[in-house]
Amino acid sequence: MDRTAQLIARPAEYTAVYDPTTSAGSLHLRAIEVLDGNWTGTSTVPSRGLYPHQWSWDSAFIAIGLRHVSPQRAQTELETLLDAQWGDGRIPHIVFNPSVPLDAYFPSPDFWRSGTAGRAAGAPRTVQTSGIVQPPVHALAAWLVHRADPGLSRARGFLARVYPRLAAWHRYLLHRRDLGGGGLVSVVHPWEQGMDNAPSWDAPLARIAPAPARSFRRADLAHGAPEDRPTDLDYGRYVRLATDYRDGEYTDGQAGFAVEDPAFNALLIASEHALARIAEELGATGTARHARAQRLTAALVDRLWEPAEGLFLCRDLRGGGLIRERGVSGLVPLLLPGLSREIVSALVGTLRGPHFGVGATTRLVPSYDLLGEAFDPHRYWRGPAWFNTSWLVERGLRLHGERAHADALRAAVLDVADTSDFAEYVDPYTGDACGATGFSWTAALTLDLLHDTHDTDNKHQQHQVPYDTRHLPHGTGFDRADSSFKGGDRG
Numbered sequence: 001m002d003r004t005a006q007l008i009a010r011p012a013e014y015t016a017v018y019d020p021t022t023s024a025g026s027l028h029l030r031a032i033e034v035l036d037g038n039w040t041g042t043s044t045v046p047s048r049g050l051y052p053h054q055w056s057w058d059s060a061f062i063a064i065g066l067r068h069v070s071p072q073r074a075q076t077e078l079e080t081l082l083d084a085q086w087g088d089g090r091i092p093h094i095v096f097n098p099s100v101p102l103d104a105y106f107p108s109p110d111f112w113r114s115g116t117a118g119r120a121a122g123a124p125r126t127v128q129t130s131g132i133v134q135p136p137v138h139a140l141a142a143w144l145v146h147r148a149d150p151g152l153s154r155a156r157g158f159l160a161r162v163y164p165r166l167a168a169w170h171r172y173l174l175h176r177r178d179l180g181g182g183g184l185v186s187v188v189h190p191w192e193q194g195m196d197n198a199p200s201w202d203a204p205l206a207r208i209a210p211a212p213a214r215s216f217r218r219a220d221l222a223h224g225a226p227e228d229r230p231t232d233l234d235y236g237r238y239v240r241l242a243t244d245y246r247d248g249e250y251t252d253g254q255a256g257f258a259v260e261d262p263a264f265n266a267l268l269i270a271s272e273h274a275l276a277r278i279a280e281e282l283g284a285t286g287t288a289r290h291a292r293a294q295r296l297t298a299a300l301v302d303r304l305w306e307p308a309e310g311l312f313l314c315r316d317l318r319g320g321g322l323i324r325e326r327g328v329s330g331l332v333p334l335l336l337p338g339l340s341r342e343i344v345s346a347l348v349g350t351l352r353g354p355h356f357g358v359g360a361t362t363r364l365v366p367s368y369d370l371l372g373e374a375f376d377p378h379r380y381w382r383g384p385a386w387f388n389t390s391w392l393v394e395r396g397l398r399l400h401g402e403r404a405h406a407d408a409l410r411a412a413v414l415d416v417a418d419t420s421d422f423a424e425y426v427d428p429y430t431g432d433a434c435g436a437t438g439f440s441w442t443a444a445l446t447l448d449l450l451h452d453t454h455d456t457d458n459k460h461q462q463h464q465v466p467y468d469t470r471h472l473p474h475g476t477g478f479d480r481a482d483s484s485f486k487g488g489d490r491g
Contacts, residue, residue, distance in 0.1 A: 027418050028450055032069055034422050034443035035062070039073075040097065043080040047424065047436040052104050054095040056081060057194055058441050060137035061388050065444025067148035068451045074145045075158050078138065082165045084129050087122015089172030091138065092129035093191060107242060117246045131250040132192050132242065135264050136173060139166045139271035143278055159278050166275055173268060176252045180317045183299035184265050188255040189241050193264050193329070195367065195381040197234050199374040200314045200325045204257050207318065210236025211243060262304045262312035263329035263389075269296045269336055297338040304330075310346035310353075326355050326369035327381075328389045334396030344400045351393065352405070357428075359405065363412045364390045366428035377427045378434050385428040387413060387442040391449070410449050417446045 038045045043054040044062045051058075059081045066074035084095040092114070102108045109128035112118075118131050142162050146153040153159060179186040187193045190201045210233055241257055248254050272293040276286030304312045306322060311330035314323040333339065334347050351358050355369045364385035368375055377383045390413050397406035416431040417423075422442040424435030 027414065027446065031065070031417075031422065031443040031446045031450075034438045035066060035069075035440060035447075037438065038440045043077055043095070044440050045097075046440050047438065050424075050436045052100045053097050054081060056091055056093045056095075056134040057137050057388075060141040061391075061441040062444045063141045063145050065441075065447040067145045068447050071145060071149035071152055072156075074148065075153065075156065078142055078145065078162060079158075081138070082162055084124055084127050085165055085169065086118065086124065086129075088176070089168035089170075090121070090133050090176075091136075091169050092123075093132050093134040094130040096128045096130075098128070107239070111242070111246075113246060118250050121250045123250075131246055132189050133173075134192060135194050135267045136169060136271050137267050138169065139275040139278065140267070142166060143274040146278070146281065159281055163275070163278050163282060166271075166278070170268065170272060170275065179253055179258045180260055180303075180315065182260075182303050183296060184260045184303055184315075185268055186258045186260050186317060187264055188245060188252065188258055189238070190257075191238060191242075193259070193261045195263070195327065195329060196238070197231075197379070198325075198327050198329070198381040199368055199372060200261075200323050200327050200329065201259070202325075202374070203319060203323060204259055204316050205234065205237045208237040208240055208256055211239040212236070256318060258317040259323075260303060260315040260317065261329055262300065262314065263332035263392075265296065265300050265304075266312075266333040266336055269293045269300065269338075272296065273337070294338055297336055300333060300336075301339075301343065305343065307346065310350040325374075326350075326372060328356075328365055328367045328386075328393075331356070331365065332389065332392050332396070335392050335399060336396070337399060339400075348397070348400075348402055348405065358393075359408055362428040363416055363431045364409070364426065364428055365393050367425075370428075377429060380425070380435075383428065384425040384434050385416075385431075386425045387417060387439075387445050391445045394449070410452075414446060414449055417442055422446065 035044060038048060040054075043059060044066075045052055046055055046058045059077050063074040063077040066077060081091065081095060085091050094112075096109045102110055107130070112128070112130045114123040114129045114131055115125065117123075118129075121131075123129065123131070142159065146159055173185045177185040177188075179188075190196050190198070190205070213232060213236060241255065245255060270293075272289050276289035276293070279286040279289060300312070303315060304322070306313050309324075309326065309330075311326055312333050313330055314325070314327075315321065316323050331347055331351055334344065334351075339347075350356060351365065352360065355371055356362065356366055357370055358365055362370070362385065364387070366375075366377075366383055366385050367381045367389065368383045370383075375383045390409060394406050394409045394413065397403075397409065416426055420426050420431060420433040421437040422439050423433035423437050424439040424442070426433055
């Protein structure tokens with residue numbers, strides 16, 4: 001069998017990656033077991049009970065972790081999601097599993113009606129999806145997945161197949177969602193940004209008349225404490241926005257809610273840099289994409305940076321002006337290579353200062369200002385710490401040379417993931433679990449941090465750091481000398 005055939009025939013399991021003699025209780029093996037338990041055969045659900053379908057940005061984070069234990073399955077994760085892409089380029093935030101009963105999750109396929117309401121926008125005919133989107137982490141994930149096993153990726157033609165779809169996705173965002181005319185992308189629903197009930201949305205949502213409570217049923221409350229979830233009033237407004245978007249056949253630019261969000265745009269910029277690297281790998285030039293990423297970074301600073309706060313803020317396009325709420329979204333741009341040292345220093349100061357308290361009073365990065373009036377350490381995105389945003393901030397710290405702070409945050413993420421049983425989110429002070437446990441992106445990003453390789457710069461260089469051996473089980477199949485590769489509603 002030649003090398004190409006061997007690579008293509010390689011199974012999507014973990015046999016070449018970890019030793020079966022690994023101790024049963026190791027963090028590494030337990031994270032793998034979470035991902036195995038949530039695997040459907042073509043994709044990974046965030047949580048079996050609470051989130052029984054495929055979610056867009058979840059799958060990107062999941063693929064980033066899966067690349068360390070099964071690069072082929074990581075590729076499949078992204079390919080399955082991209083198979084549900086709409087003709088206009090959007091990647092829907094949910095791809096529905098037809099074997100799951102309609103009443104298992106709301107909003108269900110019969111609410112979104114992608115096959116009819118989305119027809120003009122090119123919704124796929126073979127699968128049902130939602131009509132809104134989520135943050136564009138996908139090109140970054142695709143590039144990291146390729147780097148995990150370039151031979152397998154090239155043999156399967158992975159990048160050649162996903163590149164045009166990822167380019168269409170970015171084109172949709174840049175052309176259809178620049179609702180403010182300043183070069184940045186807008187979200188038209190809080191679910192699109194991913195931080196559903198963040199206080200930054202309170203003012204824009206207050207203008208939205210909620211849907212009647214009798215018009216929907218909240219399946220999420222069967223799986224979690226109501227006091228940890230968005231309120232019924234918030235949920236009614238989410239449903240109203242989604243209903244209006246659907247009834248308008250998912251036409252952009254008409255919504256009463258339009259917000260430029262720093263995290264959403266930062267992830268687009270990071271993925272634009274990644275798309276440039278993918279183009280270069282395929283033999284094209286990435287110069288134009290790197291230049292676009294630089295222009296977007298300049299627009300982000302121009303429109304959303306607030307020096308007095310030491311933070312990026314959201315901009316409400318319908319209400320006019322910056323939203324004066326400090327959220328973790330404003331720290332996520334730390335992962336961008338084009339920021340000035342002045343902005344980086346200010347962001348690090350804000351992260352470690354009294355409003356977020358990382359390294360002093362909080363274990364992981366809280367989702368909202370500790371001193372804010374709306375702070376609640378247990379209510380979804382109004383204070384609890386989430387593993388994906390802490391992972392993004394850790395990556396940004398390491399990129400900008402803040403190694404000690406990055407190492408400390410990495411160690412905290414691994415410890416809290418371990419003690420919380422891979423929770424969906426946690427109390428930022430204590431690390432106590434909230435929401436679902438056995439959560440897929442928590443397990444996946446734990447694996448990524450355990451493997452401890454960072455593709456964070458813009459020059460294809462690797463940044464190595466020592467392994468934290470407290471969390472690295474024996475027999476995992478990698479070592480220091482060979483580490484070059486690196487709940488609730490949600491719509």
